[in-house]
Amino acid sequence: MTSGNLLTDNPELYEARFPDAERLAARWTEDCLRRHGAGPRVLDLGCGTGRDAAALHAAGRTVTGADLSEAMLAHARTHHPGPRYVHADLHGFDLGRDAFDAIVCLDSSLLYCHTNDQLDGFLASCRDALAPGGLLVAEMRNGAYFLGRTDLLDRPAVDEFTWQGTAYRSTTSLSVDRTAQLLRRTRVWATDDGSPPVTQHSAWRLLFPHELRRFLAAHGFEVLELHDGPGPRTERRWQEGESPGRTTDGDRLHLVARRPHTH
Numbered sequence: 676m677t678s679g680n681l682l683t684d685n686p687e688l689y690e691a692r693f694p695d696a697e698r699l700a701a702r703w704t705e706d707c708l709r710r711h712g713a714g715p716r717v718l719d720l721g722c723g724t725g726r727d728a729a730a731l732h733a734a735g736r737t738v739t740g741a742d743l744s745e746a747m748l749a750h751a752r753t754h755h756p757g758p759r760y761v762h763a764d765l766h767g768f769d770l771g772r773d774a775f776d777a778i779v780c781l782d783s784s785l786l787y788c789h790t791n792d793q794l795d796g797f798l799a800s801c802r803d804a805l806a807p808g809g810l811l812v813a814e815m816r817n818g819a820y821f822l823g824r825t826d827l828l829d830r831p832a833v834d835e836f837t838w839q840g841t842a843y844r845s846t847t848s849l850s851v852d853r854t855a856q857l858l859r860r861t862r863v864w865a866t867d868d869g870s871p872p873v874t875q876h877s878a879w880r881l882l883f884p885h886e887l888r889r890f891l892a893a894h895g896f897e898v899l900e901l902h903d904g905p906g907p908r909t910e911r912r913w914q915e916g917e918s919p920g921r922t923t924d925g926d927r928l929h930l931v932a933r934r935p936h937t938h
């Protein structure tokens with residue numbers, strides 16, 4: 676059995692495993708940007724395969740996609756052209772001062788900030804990169820969901836799909852590391868093509884809504900929206916024109932925060 680990040684190393688497989696043919700994540704993001712009057716320059720941090728960055732580009736934005744994975748960036752440049760794609764670490768980056776009107780961080784990318792120092796580095800970098808009045812839009816798991824609920828932890832989730840003639844079976848186990856305040860995931864991939872199984876390890880910060888508010892306030896951000904949906908990855912999907920919710924009980928969190936106009 677080998678170890679590695681199979682999906683990050685195989686961006687095409689990532690898109691096949693997590694299809695978003697209707698570009699719901701990008702449409703939800705564009706809706707947030709429009710409702711709050713964001714300017715055109717957008718940074719998609721943890722842009723992955725580039726599909727959201729390209730959809731925002733198609734919506735008329737001037738988009739930069741940034742990711743740590745060279746494999747993702749190479750895929751994005753080839754398959755989702757339009758945006759500029761750059762290598763950057765969301766724990767601390769410098770892509771120019773006041774260079775963006777909005778920073779978007781989708782599908783829990785923000786939660787790759789595991790430690791408080793990494794969260795501070797991320798928010799300080801975002802603040803520097805955003806023009807006054809600029810927006811931070813993020814969509815991620817909700818740490819508070821796991822308080823008193825074990826439905827996502829009780830048993831492994833098995834998923835099967837076929838891609839390019841090969842049948843893939845993934846077995847995913849989630850566990851809570853209370854000391855590190857992380858949600859840890861082990862995913863074992865097996866295929867019917869004779870390759871050995873691959874084990875993928877990931878972890879996300881278990882971030883609670885009020886904790887996130889305190890971090891944002893410490894970096895001078897004003898929270899405009901923080902709610903559990905509807906959103907692009909909630910059980911009941913967000914639909915065009917729907918208003919943001921008011922609770923933070925569900926398994927996804929949606930954030931819109933603003934760098935104030937005054938320092």
Ligand SMILES: C[S@@+](CC[C@H](N)C(=O)[O-])C[C@H]1O[C@@H](n2cnc3c(N)ncnc32)[C@H](O)[C@@H]1O
Pocket residue numbers: 683700720721722723724727741742743744747763764765766780781782783784787
């Ligand atoms: C779950 S994917 C989300 C991709 C994309 N935002 C989407 O919604 O489809 C997370 C992405 O974050 C990237 N990533 C992980 N750690 C990172 C870091 N420290 N800095 C920048 N990107 C990172 C991964 O390479 C991966 O492409």
